[in-house]
Amino acid sequence: xxxxxxxxxxxxxxxxxxxxxxxxxxxxxxxxxxxxxxxxxxxxxxxxxxxxxxxxxxxxxxxxxxxxxxxxxxxxxxxxxxxxxxxxxxxxxxxxxxxxxxxxxxxxxxxxxxxxxxxxxxxxxxxxxxxxxxxxxxxxxxxxxxxxxxxxxxxxxxxxxxxxxxxxxxxxxxxxxxxxxxxxxxxxxxxxxxxxxxxxxxxxxxxxxxxxxxx
Numbered sequence: 001x002x003x004x005x006x007x008x009x010x011x012x013x014x015x016x017x018x019x020x021x022x023x024x025x026x027x028x029x030x031x032x033x034x035x036x037x038x039x040x041x042x043x044x045x046x047x048x049x050x051x052x053x054x055x056x057x058x059x060x061x062x063x064x065x066x067x068x069x070x071x072x073x074x075x076x077x078x079x080x081x082x083x084x085x086x087x088x089x090x091x092x093x094x095x096x097x098x099x100x101x102x103x104x105x106x107x108x109x110x111x112x113x114x115x116x117x118x119x120x121x122x123x124x125x126x127x128x129x130x131x132x133x134x135x136x137x138x139x140x141x142x143x144x145x146x147x148x149x150x151x152x153x154x155x156x157x158x159x160x161x162x163x164x165x166x167x168x169x170x171x172x173x174x175x176x177x178x179x180x181x182x183x184x185x186x187x188x189x190x191x192x193x194x195x196x197x198x199x200x201x202x203x204x205x206x207x208x209x210x211x212x213x214x215x
Contacts, residue, residue: 018078021053022085029088047097050086054100056162057082058107058129062136063149063158072111079108103129110137117142117199121206131210132165132173135203139180143199147184150176170214174207181207 036042061075083104087094094101110125117138120126126134139149150173151161165173181204188196 015074015078018081018085022081025053025085025089033089046089050089050094051097051100053086054082054097054104058100058103058133059136059162059165060158061107061111062133063140063151063161065140065149067111067137067141075111076108079104103133107133107137110134111141117202120202121209126206126210131170131207131214132177134210135173135177135207138199138203138206143203144184144197146187147197147200147203148180150180153180153183171211174211177203177207 033042033046057079061079064071064075067075083094090096106125106128110123110129113120113123113125115123120138120142136149139147150156151158153176154161156164181200184200185196
């Protein structure tokens, strides 16, 4: 996702990472899963795998920055292709996967929201998505460049940050996000500027409201 040709005129509608993922999923399905006798254990593990793919994809997609209109279109195309690739693994339908599928669909519409930043906390997708995804995407798409995402603040790769989230969870993500917000405020004050970017107070207020419901 972070080494993608976001040119909308590229011959392949999917990004290189999505093409590779589709190939891996097809190999897994045709070479392994469809040759096995269906059992509750196989179904349980297959569901867990597909949920994991969706969770990590949305998590990393929220970190794509800057998010231009061309990038939004390509990312939405990737999410559509992801659903098509994963569908054969879940014959009963992707909706059966619950929250990860709802998050994928919600994020696909969330990236095209064009309301003023002050109105974002009230849109439906915010109530569906994980707090970290909402905050990451808002920083990626609405905040100034010097308000860094946590992995940039900590000098981590996106993959390292994703692994960190796996070990720590949403509340600890909010701790890193507060560090990013505080660092931005310090930069503004050091420059002697009298106003913060309009996204800053929204993020400051939205963070506690979102993360307070997560343990």
